[in-house]
Amino acid sequence: MSMTITEKILSKSSGKNKVEPGENIWLDVDVLMTHDVCGPPTIEIWKREFGNDAKIWDKDKLVIFPDHYIFTKNPQANRNVEILRKFASEYEIDNYYDVGTERYKGVCHIALAEEGYDLPGTVLFGTDSHTCTSGAFGMFSTGVGNTDAAFILGTGKIWEKVPESIKFTFDGEMPAYLTAKDLILQVLGKITTDGATYRALEFDGDAVFSLSIDERMTLTNMAIEAGAMNGIIAADAVTEAYVKERTNKPYEIFNSDADANYKSQYRFDVSKMEPHVAKPHSPDNLDTVRNVQGTKLTKCYIGSCTGGKLSDFISAAKIIFGNKVKVPTFIVPASTWVAKQMEVETISGVSLTQIFENAGCVVAQSSCAACLGGPMDTIGRATDGESIISTTNRNFPGRMGSKKAAVYLASPLTVAASALTGAITDPRDYL
């Protein structure tokens, strides 16, 4: 009866004693999350299929964060936010976080954690591939399209194929020049962008449990970059403390059995690792920072659900403090909470925001911004011929706005060091 953590959560959600990889099962969904890009078509499909008197299966379990195309003049993008606003008002959706109000949060995956929707042992679906981020809380979370989301909206249920699990164990003590981003880039280099298709990526080991929730979310966030259905880290005392600070909702902690079955297992010693990048044009195009050191840059970008959390800006500020950036550098806090904390957190009495502004960085408003290119007036968007280093999650051709731009993915430490020289730079030169 031994099971992995993913299998245990899926068993519970499907009302079965045991599930096995490859089995198609129907799940009871605890939370459905959507945003401004996929929310409007989801609502349209739901109305088309369930009729004008369509009912939401449980409106307290629906969470809507406008976050993708927020600060733009694009009329169709603004129309999409208007559709969400009307829907939330008509159906009295309490968990709607409108733009231009105090309630606006920013990037959905980070806001889900901050607002207490990420709960150990639960099942969360979202209309966004990076929904796997929530797995950092010892829960099952994955992305779906509009049709599946509309089905959930009306029924609270969805089918899923139980995934095989792949386990990555990270041992040893994290060196000061390394972040979770360096770890996940190496996972991708090892198993490539389809190495975990339809599988669960489970992260384990002392090094993982030494990480903050922010850093754990960097690992699970990029599980989808290996094609994984979900990424997952069992909940521990750090998780419980984070959750209890934000909500009193119930949760249940699951752990993999010692003799659970894995498709494959990998083990790394983090104390021997060095900073890495993913070179253009794929997140699995791994290399060490040393090997590409000196590559000229036109832009640096620190932001997104992957690399725009408070811990990412604390890391970057350590290097940028007291220096000036050599190329345009964009600082995009994932959420409004992160933006507020950047005013509160200080180094030698100077706030993070002030450190970045003093260095000549552009500090933007919270949203997904240029991580996925977006409308033409999106801040930080890539243009033809650019060479960019970024803390975001994808560098497929055109991802940041131009298929003629070269994008390197790296940790906030590496991006910060590179901003100071205008060329790719190893953070160890500054630490």
Added chain:
Amino acid sequence: MEKIIKGKAFVLGDNIDTDQIIPAEHLVYSLSDPEESKKYGHYALSGVPLSQAGLPGGGLTFINGDEHTSEYSFLIGGANFGCGSSREHAPFALQVAGVKAVIAESYARIFYRNSVDGGFILPFETSVKLNDQVKTGDELELDVNSNVLKNLSSGKTCNLRPLGDILPIIEAGDIFKYARLSGMIV
């Protein structure tokens, strides 16, 4: 559902991600407005780098001028087709452009689910690499019942992997029609 599909092939490489299928800047258009949704067809595959469009020499056009439909009914891909974001706009854009089926070695999970559950295109898998056997412009014939793909231009045939458990969803049309037929929803 058509059981025999005939048409021309457009050939692509590995890891065709959703930004190549429909770049993110175009995700603002309505998917239900009959006129506006044509934009998805017009911009389908516009994110594919020119050098890789229609392989092997590249530079081939999927959508001509200001049209929104393509002369190609089949996409022949490699491994990990549809990786990247969850945008259902991707299989939708291919459907608007007139694509009936994609034949690739493997698919990213969300793209695959979206294709099937939304009833947009048929995602067939092949255990052999087809994108170096089929050329853009080749005339193909797909028999959905027997899972056989014939290349009428080269005379070669290829057995595709059966659709298995998801065939009833495809035959019903989409996940909603399937759920009604099976009594899951009314």
